[in-house]
Amino acid sequence: MFQKVVCGLMATFMIMSVLNADERLLPAQLDERVAVGFAGQPPAPLADDAEFLRRIWLDLAGCIPTSNDARHFLDDTDPGKRSRMIEQLLAAPTYAQRMQELFHVVLMERRGDHEKWKQYLYNAFERNKPWDQMVREVLNPDPQDENRRGAAFFYAKRIEANGQNPIDHPGLTRDVGRLFLGADLQCAQCHDHLFIDDYKQRDFQGLYSVYLNLAAKSSPDIPAVTEKPMKKKLEFISVFDPTQNETGPRIPFGLEIPIPEQGKDAAPVSLLAVLASELPTAQNALFSRNIANRLWFVMMGRGLVHPLDLHHSDNPPSHPEVLDLLASEFVAHQYDIKWMLRQLALSQTYQRSSRYPVASANAASAAASVNVEQVRPQSYLLANEKRMMAEQLLHSTLRATGNLERLQQATVDGKPNAELTELTKRFVAAFANEPREPEDQINPSVKGALFSLNDDLVLQLVSRQSGNLIDRLLAMTSDELLADELYLSVFTRRPNNEERNELAAWLTKHNDRREKAIANWVWSMLTSMEFVVNH
Amino acid sequence: MLGAAAAGGLGLGTFLQPCVADELAKNDKQVLLIWLDGGMSQLESWDPKPNTEFGGPFRAIPTSVPGIHVCELLKHTAKQMHHLAVLRSVCTQDNSHSAGVARMNRGDPKNRGVEYPYLGSAVAKLLGPTSSGMPPYIWIKPNSGGFKASDAGFLGAKYGALALGDGKPPDNLLLNKSISPEEDELRNELRRKFNDRYAVGRRTQWTDANSYVYELAQKLMKRDDLFDESSFTDKDRQRYGTHELGRHLLLARRTLETGVRFVKVNSYHWDSHGDNFNASESLISQFDQPFAALIEDLHQRTMLDNVLVIVMSEFGRTPKINSHVGRDHWPEAWSIAMAGAGIRKGVVVGKTNDQGTFVEDKPYDIGHLFHTWFKAMGVPPDKMEYDNQGQPLPVAHDDCGPIDELLV
Numbered sequence: 042m043f044q045k046v047v048c049g050l051m052a053t054f055m056i057m058s059v060l061n062a063d064e065r066l067l068p069a070q071l072d073e074r075v076a077v078g079f080a081g082q083p084p085a086p087l088a089d090d091a092e093f094l095r096r097i098w099l100d101l102a103g104c105i106p107t108s109n110d111a112r113h114f115l116d117d118t119d120p121g122k123r124s125r126m127i128e129q130l131l132a133a134p135t136y137a138q139r140m141q142e143l144f145h146v147v148l149m150e151r152r153g154d155h156e157k158w159k160q161y162l163y164n165a166f167e168r169n170k171p172w173d174q175m176v177r178e179v180l181n182p183d184p185q186d187e188n189r190r191g192a193a194f195f196y197a198k199r200i201e202a203n204g205q206n207p208i209d210h211p212g213l214t215r216d217v218g219r220l221f222l223g224a225d226l227q228c229a230q231c232h233d234h235l236f237i238d239d240y241k242q243r244d245f246q247g248l249y250s251v252y253l254n255l256a257a258k259s260s261p262d263i264p265a266v267t268e269k270p271m272k273k274k275l276e277f278i279s280v281f282d283p284t285q286n287e288t289g290p291r292i293p294f295g296l297e298i299p300i301p302e303q304g305k306d307a308a309p310v311s312l313l314a315v316l317a318s319e320l321p322t323a324q325n326a327l328f329s330r331n332i333a334n335r336l337w338f339v340m341m342g343r344g345l346v347h348p349l350d351l352h353h354s355d356n357p358p359s360h361p362e363v364l365d366l367l368a369s370e371f372v373a374h375q376y377d378i379k380w381m382l383r384q385l386a387l388s389q390t391y392q393r394s395s396r397y398p399v400a401s402a403n404a405a406s407a408a409a410s411v412n413v414e415q416v417r418p419q420s421y422l423l424a425n426e427k428r429m430m431a432e433q434l435l436h437s438t439l440r441a442t443g444n445l446e447r448l449q450q451a452t453v454d455g456k457p458n459a460e461l462t463e464l465t466k467r468f469v470a471a472f473a474n475e476p477r478e479p480e481d482q483i484n485p486s487v488k489g490a491l492f493s494l495n496d497d498l499v500l501q502l503v504s505r506q507s508g509n510l511i512d513r514l515l516a517m518t519s520d521e522l523l524a525d526e527l528y529l530s531v532f533t534r535r536p537n538n539e540e541r542n543e544l545a546a547w548l549t550k551h552n553d554r555r556e557k558a559i560a561n562w563v564w565s566m567l568t569s570m571e572f573v574v575n576h
Numbered sequence: 577m578l579g580a581a582a583a584g585g586l587g588l589g590t591f592l593q594p595c596v597a598d599e600l601a602k603n604d605k606q607v608l609l610i611w612l613d614g615g616m617s618q619l620e621s622w623d624p625k626p627n628t629e630f631g632g633p634f635r636a637i638p639t640s641v642p643g644i645h646v647c648e649l650l651k652h653t654a655k656q657m658h659h660l661a662v663l664r665s666v667c668t669q670d671n672s673h674s675a676g677v678a679r680m681n682r683g684d685p686k687n688r689g690v691e692y693p694y695l696g697s698a699v700a701k702l703l704g705p706t707s708s709g710m711p712p713y714i715w716i717k718p719n720s721g722g723f724k725a726s727d728a729g730f731l732g733a734k735y736g737a738l739a740l741g742d743g744k745p746p747d748n749l750l751l752n753k754s755i756s757p758e759e760d761e762l763r764n765e766l767r768r769k770f771n772d773r774y775a776v777g778r779r780t781q782w783t784d785a786n787s788y789v790y791e792l793a794q795k796l797m798k799r800d801d802l803f804d805e806s807s808f809t810d811k812d813r814q815r816y817g818t819h820e821l822g823r824h825l826l827l828a829r830r831t832l833e834t835g836v837r838f839v840k841v842n843s844y845h846w847d848s849h850g851d852n853f854n855a856s857e858s859l860i861s862q863f864d865q866p867f868a869a870l871i872e873d874l875h876q877r878t879m880l881d882n883v884l885v886i887v888m889s890e891f892g893r894t895p896k897i898n899s900h901v902g903r904d905h906w907p908e909a910w911s912i913a914m915a916g917a918g919i920r921k922g923v924v925v926g927k928t929n930d931q932g933t934f935v936e937d938k939p940y941d942i943g944h945l946f947h948t949w950f951k952a953m954g955v956p957p958d959k960m961e962y963d964n965q966g967q968p969l970p971v972a973h974d975d976c977g978p979i980d981e982l983l984v
Contacts, residue, residue, distance in 0.1 A: 228687075236687055351689060396777035413779055417966060426782055474733075475726055485786040486733040487711060488723035490793035491748040494760075500752055543769075561759060565766035568790075570774045570783050 067370055068388035074362045075390045075421050082411060085423035088394040090115050091534035092576070093123060097386060098533075099429065099575045100340060101130035103139030104436035104445075108529035115535070127386045131379055140166035140378070142432045143339065148179075148220060151469075151476045152198050155264055161191030172332050172376035173321040176221055181317035184265050194264040197257045208256075214249040218293050219350035221320065223331030226293060232279040239294070239353040242279055247291020247298075250275035251312045270309045271300050292320050294327065323372045327352060333367040334358075336378065338481070340385040342425030342575075343418040349481060359419040395424040395576040427575040428483045431472040435465060438567055441531040442502040443510035464498055471496075483574060493568045503560040503567070514559050520545045527559075531566045603703055605917050605953045606832055606883045608870075609695060609840045610825070611681075612863065614673070614847030617893040617903050618932070620647050620856040622911035623664045625932040630895035633853055641922040649860040652868030658922040659871050659880060660915045661982050665926025667939030668891060668907040673847070676890030676907065682729070683946030683972050690964060691729035695946070696838045698971060700728075700735045701962070702955050708835025709795045715739040716824045716831070717842040721746060730964050734785050737840065738796070742820075743827045745803040749796065764794065802834055816866040825866040829873055832883055846889060850900035863887075871915060884917040884952050895932045909935045912945065918952030918984055925981045943973030951978045 076084070088096065094114050098106045106114070114126065130136060141162040145154065165175050175192075182193035199213040211230055218226040226234075226245040234240035254269040274287040290298045290312050298319075301310035321328050330352060338344040345358040345367075358364040367381075374380045385391055397413050411422070418425050429437070439445035448461040471492035474480045493499060505511040510530055517523040524544050528536040536544065544562065551558030566572055619625055624636040624647040636645040639657035646654050646662075653660075669684070670676035681694040693701065700712035713735065715724060721741025725733035738746060751760055768787070775783040801807070808826060816822040821843045831839045843863065848855040867887070874880040892910020893903035909928045915921075927936045950960065950972060962969040 236689065348689075356689070399777050413777060416779065423778075426778070475724075478726065482732070483782045483785070484725065484733040485782070485789045486723050486725060486736065487738055487789045487793050487796070488746070490789045491746065491797070494790075494793060494797070495748040495750065495752040495755075497752065500754055504754075557759070561763040562766060565763050565770055568767050569770035570786055571770060573786070574782060576778075 066387075067366070067384045070366060071363055071384070072389045074360055074366065077362075078360055078420060079422060082416075082420070082422055084421075085394045085397050087389060087392050088424065090122075091532075092394060093392055094126065095533040096424070096575060097123075097126060097130060099427075099433055099437070101127070101139060101382065101386070102133060102135040103142055103430075103433050104135065104440055105533050107440060108526055111529045111533045123392070124387060127383060131383060134167075136379075137163050137167035142430065146430060146432075146473075146480055147335070148195055149198065150479060151473050153476075155191065155194045155198070157191030157263060158194035159191075161189065161194075164188060166378075169377065169379045172371075172378055173323075173328075174376070176321035176328075177317040180217070180221075180320060181311065181313040182266065184263075190263060190265065193259075193266055196255060196266045197259045197264040200252075200255060200266070201257045201259070210249060210252045210255070213252050213255075214245060217248060217252075217320075218245070221331060222293055222325075222327040223334060223346065223350050223352040224293060224327060225348075225350040232281050237351075237353045237355060239355075242277065243286070243288050243291065243297075244293040246275055246277045246286075247288045248293055248316075250288060251290045251316060254312070268309075268311055268313055270303045271312060274300065290315065292316065292325070295319070295325070326368070329368040329372050329376075330364060332376070333371050333381070334364060336381050337364075337367060337385065340382065340391050341421060342427040343421070345419075347419065349479070390421050391424070393421070393424045395426055397423060424576070426483060428480060429472075429573060429575050430480060431468045432465075433575070434472055434573060435468040437572070438468075438499075438502065439464075441510065441567065441572070442563065443508065443513060443530070444502050444506070447506075447508070460498070467492065467496060467498060500564070503563045505556055505560075510563065511556065511560055515556060520548060523548075523559075527563070527566075531563065532571055603954050604706055604882055605703065606706065606836070606879075607695075607699055607838045607949075607953065608828055608832060608883055608885045608916075609838070610863075610867070610885070610887045611840060611842045612846045612859075612887065612889045613677070613842055613844045615676075615889045615891050615893055615905060616846050616860070616863075616887075617848065617852060617856050618664070618909075618911040619893070619895060619903070620649055620853070621860055622646055622650075622662045622913055623928055623932060624648075625895070625928075625930070628931055630897060630931055630933070632897070634856075644922070644924055647860070649857060650864050652864045653871075656868050656871040656875075659875055660913055660922065661919050662911055662913045662924045663926050663940060663945070663979065663982060664911045664924055664928055665935040665937060665939050666892070666910045666912050666941075666945075667935050668910075668941055670891065670907055671905045673890055673905075676905075680888065680890050680942050681727075684941060684943045685970060685973050686975075688967075688969060690967075690969065692969075693729040693731045693735060694727040694737075695949075696737055696840050697728040697731055697735040699838045699953065701731050702950070702959060702971065703837055703953065705792070705795075706835045706837050709791065710799065710834055710836045711738050711792045711796055712837035713737045713840075714831055714836045714838070715840040715842070716743060716827055717840075718742055718820055718824075718844060730969075731962070732785065734789050740803070740827070743803065743805060743824060745800060746796075749800055749803075751797055764790070799834055802830060812869075815869040817862065819862050821862050822866040825870050829870055832874075832879065833877075848893065849898065849902040849904055852893065852897070852901060852903045874916065880916045882917050884919065884949060885915045886949065887913040909933060909939075914949075914982070918954070920982055920984055923981070925979065940979055941973075941976065943976035944979050946972035947976055947978040948982050952983060 094111060095105055098104060114122065141159060144162055145159065178189050178192045179195045182196065183189050184193065196213065199216065200208050200210060202208065215225065215227045218224045224240065226240055228234045229240045229242050229245040233242050250271065253275065254271055256267050258265045258267045271290065274289045276285060276287045278285055288297055289300050298315060303309050323329065334344050334346050335349055338349055345360055345364045346352050346356060371381055397411050416422050436445065439448060448458045450458065452458060471489045474484065503511060505515065514523050514527055517526060524536045524541045528534055528540065547562060548555065548558060619630065619632055620634055624634065624645065625631040626634065626636045635648045637648045637651065637654055639646055639654040641657045644657055668680065670679055682692040683695065685692050696713040696715065705712045715737035717739055719741055721739040721744055723736055724739050725736035727737045728735040751757065771783050771787060812826055816826040824841050828839050828841050846859060874883055891905050891907040894906040898904055909932065926940065928934065929936045960971050962971060
């Protein structure tokens with residue numbers, strides 16, 4: 042029907058079709074290429090088991106482990122236990138749950154939620170659907186297929202009627218560029234981008250011309266869109282140049298696609314189908330580089346290209362060879378997300394500590410002399426601290442305080458527990474970004490602080506209830522056991538001696554009101570940086 | 577503050593405690609920004625052109641400064657003119673609300689691929705809280721409140737606005753009943769100790785940001801009296817008026833007295849495309865009465881030397897009167913008024929032509945005004961730069977400078 046041609050920006054990033062000749066495993070190759078940028082500075086040592094365990098659970102299960110899981114892992118002497126843990130978490134049902142929550146926030150940016158969309162994402166990750174297939178299904182949702190029609194929510198929510206405002210077709214166009222190609226074409230809506238030579242107005246307008254024909258047609262239960270056939274090219278002018286331009290449909294940075302001729306009797310030709318077959322392909326280098334960069338960001342806390350949606354020639358990756366390798370390997374492995382996350386998790390770059398050892402007389406290592414404040418996040422000399430999504434923070438708070446199991450039990454009528462629903466609402470209100478803002482960095486706010494300080498439901502979690510953490514701790518026969526259980530439950534590590542002594546002194550001092558004293562200690566741990574950040 | 581002083585000048589400035597420099601820590605300047613959303617007509621306010629083609633029906637009246645006239649709709653404000661400065665040669669770039677609101681609030685820095693902060697967040701970052709320790713940026717607005725992180729742009733949520741919807745307090749402001757004040761102190765002491773321990777060997781930027789928002793939250797919890805409208809006197813209520821903008825400007829006075837660094841008050845529905853003269857009579861009167869009272873009060877309380885007051889919109893309105901007896905969007909020639917800290921008193925700067933259609937002498941854009949205001953606030957020239965994780969970013973447009981005629 043039309044030529045598959047790439048030009049401009051895409052040509053700059055052609056994926057090498059030759060297979061990777063290096064026979065070493067990918068994580069080692071990544072580490073080597075990251076190390077090139079260290080420029081003589083020593084990296085932080087590898088994370089200890091506890092730091093690794095908390096991090097990998099948060100990244101792959103969306104929650105911290107229980108104290109028992111932590112205890113088993115820390116006491117396990119098998120040198121292969123980290124890889125085993127990675128495998129275990131990738132195979133667990135919590136993986137799909139975590140990925141559903143993560144990709145929901147990445148793709149919808151807190152615009153709202155839909156049961157069918159959640160289900161679609163969950164099923165996709167449970168079956169480890171390849172990324173290109175998922176994107177095809179999102180770009181061309183099939184209303185007939187019960188398993189896939191939830192994908193229409195991506196479009197439908199963005200172009201739903203919103204009071205007197207015009208339907209946000211430009212916003213949808215921008216998001217498809219940002220989220221699937223890593224190119225924010227917003228400025229190119231009205232003129233060629235002034236500072237990014239790669240972004241042309243025709244790239245925006247060509248995609249926009251397709252979406253102008255899209256309308257939301259959701260019923261309360263099912264998100265859906267309808268597409269009108271395109272009749273003629275879209276005319277546009279630049280705000281800086283009154284010359285009349287026009288374009289037919291176009292994948293950004295690709296060639297114009299002829300408007301399909303609509304036969305009288307035949308079913309209309311869908312341009313969404315054309316987009317779906319042409320955009321998420323191995324020939325479209327930006328498509329692969331965008332997702333490789335985003336998965337890297339999920340694990341490493343900083344995009345190789347950063348901000349994540351500004352891939353262009355004047356904003357090169359911090360480590361071009363790493364991104365090239367990741368993108369081409371991802372294509373070679375059929376966009377297998379689970380495979381990619383495994384490779385990243387196995388790397389030393391991922392498993393590095395988030396802190397440098399402190400200088401002392403007997404720890405005069407090179408690493409101890411590094412001025413940590415001068416270490417840039419894009420150096421990966423130490424593991425970047427990562428934001429906990431509201432959902433990660435909620436699950437982890439519930440698990441730490443021993444309330445998760447109780448709240449996850451469905452009620453008799455099969456509905457989710459009302460307290461859990463309310464808690465979820467409040468955590469999202471307190472810790473999520475406002476709609477349409479990517480959650481790409483740690484973001485402390487006065488709102489979140491007031492919530493943690495004073496919210497009723499939060500404080501209830503640290504009051505004694507049958508079987509929860511406070512209840513368990515009060516039943517402990519020694520302060521030693523109590524300290525272990527407390528620190529393993531909340532911080533996923535054992536306390537050091539200083540902490541043991543502090544806690545013992547605290548409990549002695551407040552012996553007349555032990556329950557309150559323990560509750561306050563737990564609250565302080567839950568609101569401290571060690572808990573609220575993924576480090 | 578943990579790590580803040582030690583980390584000064586090390587390329588992570590964006591995330592440090594705001595008051596890193598002594599001279600800034602001592603700065604007690606405050607700002608009140610009154611934002612008239614939709615665009616106030618300059619012809620019915622600061623730059624009247626009576627008896628001209630586009631002048632409209634209202635008269636110009638003398639003010640407390642001989643030779644300066646304003647529109648008769650500003651009859652109270654006219655009596656305070658000796659405290660004010662009006663720039664009549666404002667010429668900005670945007671004809672649309674969305675672009676105008678964003679650019680005017682951000683001061684039109686050159687595009688460097690980052691989202692610049694609004695003025696309130698910029699001041700919160702550059703000057704930090706005053707010695708009161710109150711949150712540096714409070715926004716009093718109609719309807720809903722909350723925490724508006726988006727104003728902060730690349731500076732991050734901690735510099736966002738705490739928005740008081742219709743003057744109401746934020747959620748979770750009161751100490752939970754199950755916690756006694758003593759317990760509250762104890763648990764926060766522990767939290768700080770845990771954070772100190774966590775910060776060892778790590779970059780301090782996030783721990784600092786986290787500590788900072790907790791401190792602000794705790795400070796705010798102790799000042800819940802701020803939100804008690806019943807404690808205003810009847811006389812104040814009469815002087816300011818019981819309408820929305822009147823109540824909000826009265827609350828703004830108290831908020832400034834509490835020591836909040838930057839207060840923004842928004843008023844909406846100024847976009848008078850139709851029936852501009854009746855609309856202006858109603859809206860400008862609602863502005864005039866409390867604004868004049870506020871200027872008078874700030875002066876009497878000797879606060880005006882420290883508080884910079886700014887009145888602006890995203891643009892002015894067309895001199896040409898449309899077929900709906902309205903005025904449309906006009907960025908070409910309009911006025912912005914200001915008073916207080918560092919600003920000359922009783923002056924008009926700049927001039928439009930006889931019809932009010934264009935600026936007759938040198939036109940000034942919002943970039944010049946940001947420079948002027950930062951200078952009035954006492955931001956030292958060497959602090960006129962953000963450090964966005966190593967990327968230096970000028971706080972105001974590099975090609976502009978301050979408007980000296982407006983400055984003391």
